[in-house]
Amino acid sequence: MDGTLLLSTLSAQFPGACGLKYRNESTCAIRGIRLNDGHLFPPEDGWLDRVYNIVFSKDNKRKSEDGPDNPAVKTKRMDKKCTDLIVLGLPWKSTEDDLRQYFSQFGDLLMVQVKKDLKSGQSKGFGFVRFQDYESQQKCLNLRHMIDGRWCDVRIPNSKGGSQHQVNSKVFVGRCTEDMTEDDLLTYFSKFGEVIDVFIPKPFRAFAFITFSDPDVAQSLCGEDHIVKNVSVHVSNALPKPVDKHNNSGNNSVNWDRQTTHLPIHSLSHNDSPPPTFFFSLSLSLPPSSFLF
C-alpha cells in the first residue's frame, strides 16, 4: 500500500473519482496527490497515517435514497463538541510531550496533561487530552493506543457525567463471504464516511465489523442491505461496547469483545514502517473539481 495507487482502482469503487487530497499536518494546507498516467503517487513523506479525501469531478457524492441533499448531516455534526479525554494506563515515564507527539497524529490538540504527584513529580499513569475537532476525538475513542510500549485506553472521563452521548460507531456486517477481504470492506464502506477499523474474525464466520469515526454514519447504515463483491450483506448495530464481561452467559454466547485482537493501530515507535492502511472519506465540503497540486 505504500506504492502508487491506480486511479482506475479508485474510480471503479467511486465512479467519478478523479484524485485524492489530504491535509498537510504541519502547514494545514490541502495537498493533492500527484496524478500521472493514471497513477496516484504517495506524498513525499509517504502515505503515513492520514485521512485522504476522494475528489470528484462533479457532485456525485453518496446518492442518498432518503433525500436529494443531506445538509442535516452537516449541520448535525457542527454542534458536536470535544470534551477532555482521559488517557489511562500511561507508562510512568511518558511525558506530556510524548502524549502530544503521539496524539497529534489524530488532529490538532488543545490540551495535554499528565497527572503527576506534586512532590515527587512522578506521573500517576494517566492524563488528559483535548482535541480541537470532534472527529479526531471520535477516532481516538475508538482505538486502543500503544504509547511507549504500553496499551493505553482513551475514554470520556467519569466527571463528564452523561453529558456526552456515546453512540456506537461500530456496525455488524452479516452475510459476508469468505472472499471478502478487509480491503474490500474498507473500500466499500469508506463511501459513507471515514472508516477507522475493519475486522474480520478468523476463522471465517461470515460476518465482520466496520468502525466509523462518526457514529452517525454507522447508525445511518444500520438496517440496510449493501452489495459488496456482488453479495448482499446486511448491516446492523454491533452490540454495545464491552463494559462488563460477567454477563456472558446464556444466548449471548458470541464474544464481540475484540479489544485484544485488534490489528496493530498506532505506535509511538518511529522505526516502525508507516501503517499500511490509509483512510478514505468523501469530501462533503470542497467545491467540485478542487483538485490541488
Next chain:
DNA sequence: GTTGAGCGTT
C-alpha cells in the same frame, strides 16, 4: 529507586 486500576492540586 517500587506500582498498574482508576478519574483531573493550582
